[in-house]
Amino acid sequence: MIDLxxxxxxxxxxxxxLPLTLELAGLSVTLGFCLALILALAQRHGVIIPAxxxxxxxxxxxxxxxxxxxxxxxxxxxxxxxxxxxxxWGLFREPFWCATLxxxxxxxxxxxxxxxxxxxxxxxxxxxxxxxxxxxxFQTLHRIVLPLALRQALPSYGNxxxxxxxxxxxxxxxxxxxxxxxxxxxxxxxxxxxxxFVGAGLIYLTLNFTIIRLVGALETRLSRHxxxxxxxxxxxxxxxLGNVH
Amino acid sequence: MKSLVLAAxxxxxxxxxxxxxxxxxxKSITIATEGAYAPWNFVTPDGxxxxxxxxxxxxxxxxxxxxxxxxxxxxxxxIPSLQVGKFDVIMASMFITDKRxxxxxxxxxxxxxxxxxxxxxxxxxxxxxxxxxxxxxxNDEAKAxxxxxxxxxxxxxxxxxxxxxxANLEFLKKYFADDIEIREYKxxxxxxxxxxxxxxDAVFAQKTALAATLAKPEFADFTEAGPGFDGGVFxxxxxxxxxxxxxxxxxxxxxxxDEAIADGTIKKLSEKWVHSDVTPKS
Amino acid sequence: xxxxxxxxxxxxEGWAAALLLAAGLTLVLSLAGFALGALFGAxxxxxxxxxxRLPRLLAQAYGTLFRxxxxxxxxxxxxxxxxxxxxxxxxxxxIEGFVGMPTFATGTLAIGIISGAYQCEVLRGAYLAxxxxxxxxxxxxxxxxWIxxxxxxxxxLLRVALPGLGNVWQLVxxxxxxxxxxxxxxxxxQAQIAAGATREPFVFYTAAAALYFLIASVSTRVxxxxxxxxxxxxxx
Numbered sequence: 001m002i003d004l005x006x007x008x009x010x011x012x013x014x015x016x017x018l019p020l021t022l023e024l025a026g027l028s029v030t031l032g033f034c035l036a037l038i039l040a041l042a043q044r045h046g047v048i049i050p051a052x053x054x055x056x057x058x059x060x061x062x063x064x065x066x067x068x069x070x071x072x073x074x075x076x077x078x079x080x081x082x083x084x085x086x087x088x089w090g091l092f093r094e095p096f097w098c099a100t101l102x103x104x105x106x107x108x109x110x111x112x113x114x115x116x117x118x119x120x121x122x123x124x125x126x127x128x129x130x131x132x133x134x135x136x137x138f139q140t141l142h143r144i145v146l147p148l149a150l151r152q153a154l155p156s157y158g159n160x161x162x163x164x165x166x167x168x169x170x171x172x173x174x175x176x177x178x179x180x181x182x183x184x185x186x187x188x189x190x191x192x193x194x195x196x197f198v199g200a201g202l203i204y205l206t207l208n209f210t211i212i213r214l215v216g217a218l219e220t221r222l223s224r225h226x227x228x229x230x231x232x233x234x235x236x237x238x239x240x241l242g243n244v245h
Numbered sequence: 246m247k248s249l250v251l252a253a254x255x256x257x258x259x260x261x262x263x264x265x266x267x268x269x270x271x272k273s274i275t276i277a278t279e280g281a282y283a284p285w286n287f288v289t290p291d292g293x294x295x296x297x298x299x300x301x302x303x304x305x306x307x308x309x310x311x312x313x314x315x316x317x318x319x320x321x322x323x324i325p326s327l328q329v330g331k332f333d334v335i336m337a338s339m340f341i342t343d344k345r346x347x348x349x350x351x352x353x354x355x356x357x358x359x360x361x362x363x364x365x366x367x368x369x370x371x372x373x374x375x376x377x378x379x380x381x382x383x384n385d386e387a388k389a390x391x392x393x394x395x396x397x398x399x400x401x402x403x404x405x406x407x408x409x410x411x412a413n414l415e416f417l418k419k420y421f422a423d424d425i426e427i428r429e430y431k432x433x434x435x436x437x438x439x440x441x442x443x444x445x446d447a448v449f450a451q452k453t454a455l456a457a458t459l460a461k462p463e464f465a466d467f468t469e470a471g472p473g474f475d476g477g478v479f480x481x482x483x484x485x486x487x488x489x490x491x492x493x494x495x496x497x498x499x500x501x502x503d504e505a506i507a508d509g510t511i512k513k514l515s516e517k518w519v520h521s522d523v524t525p526k527s
Numbered sequence: 528x529x530x531x532x533x534x535x536x537x538x539x540e541g542w543a544a545a546l547l548l549a550a551g552l553t554l555v556l557s558l559a560g561f562a563l564g565a566l567f568g569a570x571x572x573x574x575x576x577x578x579x580r581l582p583r584l585l586a587q588a589y590g591t592l593f594r595x596x597x598x599x600x601x602x603x604x605x606x607x608x609x610x611x612x613x614x615x616x617x618x619x620x621x622i623e624g625f626v627g628m629p630t631f632a633t634g635t636l637a638i639g640i641i642s643g644a645y646q647c648e649v650l651r652g653a654y655l656a657x658x659x660x661x662x663x664x665x666x667x668x669x670x671x672x673w674i675x676x677x678x679x680x681x682x683x684l685l686r687v688a689l690p691g692l693g694n695v696w697q698l699v700x701x702x703x704x705x706x707x708x709x710x711x712x713x714x715x716x717q718a719q720i721a722a723g724a725t726r727e728p729f730v731f732y733t734a735a736a737a738l739y740f741l742i743a744s745v746s747t748r749v750x751x752x753x754x755x756x757x758x759x760x761x762x763x
Binding site: 066074075180193200 | 591592594595596597598599600603604607608611697700701702704705715718728729732733735736739740743744747
């Protein structure tokens, strides 16, 4: 019933797209995290900057990623002459950088909301205590608030990483041949849609399962001091996966 | 719980559409097109399908005296959906190729529309071979080889856009894979946009589609260049796709297409829509 | 510029009516998918909280599977696989020939299955967040299980779960754009069709983005009101 030779034939071809999937996801998650942290911190004071950040977040959370990738890719194409003038066209001529930009902006929007929430959840008393001890504002942030906030944000951020991995499957609409793009190519020559999608699904599932495990291990490690006995470790991620976009 | 599942299945089955089947002549059929390939098939603002193939489909149905419903479906999904029975016939400017014949069947050819490159006028290829009127049938590869070699020379190292899952892509892969970078797009207008933006150096598509794009003012600096190609990987021209089991339907369609060619209907429609005659020669 | 207004207007060359209609379908599709997802999610959450091993494992496998593979793949699999299964089933009960899955049903089912996996986690988390004392108090008052569930647990569950469910709703809304790949003429597909017919993709994708944003903003407000309403008895 199951045609194993066909799977043996397509799986290596699909896996060939994995490096591109990982590059897209890795770059956008890394860049997105840095930007998200900046945006989350920038929202804490003033009026104008928080309003701008909220607008940015609302737009990127309120529209489908598919539309975002398309608009950024073909939209940038319309501003070719302006970009050539400032020397950025070389970068945005490449589909890879356009897709990375779209994915990064998207994950920045979601990530900044996750981090904003977790920073706000750090008890005010800790900040007061830090100030009473004579720590500067930067020291308080660096030594007290961020370590606690990041640990708190970890499960949600783990989900965000998984959503980004899944998001890279849309990059094929801007000609990038990552796993899903290759899958569609194989279908167009073999017309065996189900087998090919099952194969691709297995690759994503393995990848995401690995990430869930890694984030879970990290979380367990970071919450050693909270454990009352040996049994509560190991599944904090699962308990928090409900926190989605 | 079990009765709930059965009830749910009942609902699904009741709303599911049983599609015409097998050797008996059907009374009504569903024809699928892409709906994004002007002027062959496209959608108007009020949601109606229009274009050469829509007119032709209606004409064929009238000849066969059966009821037809025409729907639009993404290009990528056309053949898989035909196989699983979403509809009965594909009329979407689809070439009859050996590869497609492995999985579905086709009627006879109803149109011949060769493919060619489109490039900026001031590019190497544009300057050397603009509006080359030559025509090569790839069934005779030896004859086409010098022209292909010349194109390879002119396109070396360039990026060429093409719609994915097409015979045009097959052509590029077979003859140009070592010399150019191929980029696959879901639709024709997407590769046209990237051509205009300068992300790619050329596109390769059917001549009628290129003509429709080049007629737009934004594409004033672009031109069709080099000879047109058909035969070989392009198969036997454009035909209507049917499931292999639907032999009666295929025979009916073949008869209707023969009549439409004989009485000049296809010539008339192609002059109306693509301003050239795409009637098959044989 | 005036060309763009003509394209997006209500005139004979304008696509406004078609786009608005498609936005309506997006909304209906999302609502139906979300409702179905609530059913799947509740069943899966009950499975996750079950004292028995098998339902726990099944529910966990369901969640991992559909949150782990890209939604696009789930949709394609259901679309092509669903028809094959349906054709096979109808052969069993004596209907001959091919049976196609209608696209709206496929889209609803796909969104239902995907969002159910997420809703399961939200509902489970909310259930676990309810104070154990509430169950004990209900038992002490000798309330029958049904009353305990409907009068004590459900209102609190909803209050805790609403923000999470709001998140899933936003996810559903955007996932509905992926249903365009199977040919259902919702907002995204309509924008693609208009882009193909006019060769003006930029105009129509921007218009689609604006309509999605509008629906998302309005639903954010609705959920915020619902949250306030459900926690009206809470001391701040």
